[in-house]
Amino acid sequence: MTLPRAHRSRRTLLAAAVLSAGALALAGCGASDEPDASASDAPAEESGSDSSGDWPRTFENADGTTTEIAEQPENILSTTVSTTGTLLAIDAPVTVTATDANGDFFPQWADAADAAGVEKAWPAGAPDIEAAIAAAPDLIVVAMTGQDAMADAVADLQDIAPTIVIDYGEGTWEELALELGEATGLETEAQSAIDEFDALVTETAEKITVPEGEANIVSYNGPGGSNPIGHADGPHGSILQALGFTIEEPDADWHTQPEPRADFVFADYEHLTELTADTTFVLSADDQAAEEGFGSDEVLANVPSVANGQVYGLGANSFRVDKFSATEIVEHIADVFAE
Structure with missing residues (x-):
């Protein structure tokens, strides 16, 4: 077989x-x-x-x-x-x-x-x-x-x-x-x-109110290194889309690695200023860490999600998605956006 x-x-x-x-x-x-x-x-x-x-x-x-x-x-x-x-x-x-x-x-x-x-x-x-x-x-x-x-x-x-x-x-x-x-x-x-x-x-999607506009997914590492941005159809984007979010697709030209990846565009820090989504989800972070990092970065002050005060953590265990961490992601989204 x-x-x-x-x-x-x-x-x-x-x-x-x-x-x-x-x-x-x-x-x-x-x-x-x-x-x-x-x-x-x-x-x-x-x-x-x-x-x-x-x-x-x-x-x-x-x-x-x-x-x-x-x-x-x-x-x-x-x-x-x-x-x-x-x-x-x-x-x-x-x-x-x-x-x-x-x-x-x-x-x-x-x-x-x-x-x-x-x-x-x-x-x-x-x-x-x-x-x-x-x-x-x-x-x-x-x-x-x-x-x-x-x-x-x-x-x-x-x-x-x-x-x-x-x-x-x-x-x-x-x-x-x-x-x-x-x-x-x-x-x-x-x-x-x-x-x-x-x-x-499905149950969670029926309970939450999704913010207007697009959302993006960032693994925030600050200046001096890569800041991976999730593809709309990557593992994180797929979960958020199923919950009703529309995901901003990062520019493929920002990718710094030799080979393209299906999950992330590995972008230099300065490209974060070019993001346009109204909401940002930060990987490997709870809400407090996301706000203290990405949400408080003065260089990113004019990024729409930062200006709107719509920066959220996707969870401390969210970078590597398996069924366990995916469940944590969905449950957190329910906590934040439930009607």
């Missing part, structure tokens, strides 16, 4: 999410949403269930290669901390994971990892092949890009266990969930996590 990678565009995914959530609402389903490992209204199959599809199966990796997975995994090593939250959200049996650079789990899913007994392997950027061997995994997940990437070690990891390569920066957490669901035989769990989140988004 060959597993196709998820190639849906963000607009297609967004439309599918809205249709799915609308169907749930018509059916009278309750709404919840969380980048958390939670259950949907329909009973989900447990990991390792015998209705999880045909094995062996072939996974199409992000680097163009393929990996044969002989049987449904029961002991997954995630070498990419940015992907571990999505594995937990679909109830995948991840037992060992790399951590952030400080040796910690991401806060949004740390409780879920502790409850599942997940062990720490190594900090991002400091991989340890001996630790991978000691984990005795039957599936290894590797990121192709990012600080936690181990694409150059795939050959060594393949000697330990079947190793799949994903690119979490190229899509939404929903696309990644479907992809990982196919690799692990947890397609039902992946779809349930998405449906649950869609229901929460």
Whole structure:
């Protein structure tokens, strides 16, 4: 069985999410949403269930290669901390994971990892092949890009266990969930996590009043460095669009990295003065931090969102979007903009 990678565009995914959530609402389903490992209204199959599809199966990796997975995994090593939250959200049996650079789990899913007994392997950027061997995994997940990437070690990891390569920066957490669901035989769990989140988004959209005009999404770092600005159809923009916001698209010519990215335009600080949206959401910040940073920057005083006093944090855990952090984002939007 060959597993196709998820190639849906963000607009297609967004439309599918809205249709799915609308169907749930018509059916009278309750709404919840969380980048958390939670259950949907329909009973989900447990990991390792015998209705999880045909094995062996072939996974199409992000680097163009393929990996044969002989049987449904029961002991997954995630070498990419940015992907571990999505594995937990679909109830995948991840037992060992790399951590952030400080040796910690991401806060949004740390409780879920502790409850599942997940062990720490190594900090991002400091991989340890001996630790991978000691984990005795039957599936290894590797990121192709990012600080936690181990694409150059795939050959060594393949000697330990079947190793799949994903690119979490190229899509939404929903696309990644479907992809990982196919690799692990947890397609039902992946779809349930998405449906649950869609229901929460629909419920929240009905409760909030969206400010007039456009909104933008900024990872504010101040002068002297990059200040990434979210694409309208990136992971953050897709969530906000589903909630009813219209997202300002950053100028592609501002991008300072060699290759274009699907999630952000990495812009120099001075380009922040050219933003025109009436509302700004600041990544990796609560409302107070957003106001004390972006909202109080004298150079940005004439930016419409700053002049309007409409600068908000998108949440301390909002930079890397998985189901757990996406839920935090939506719940915060509800708190701020509920009627």
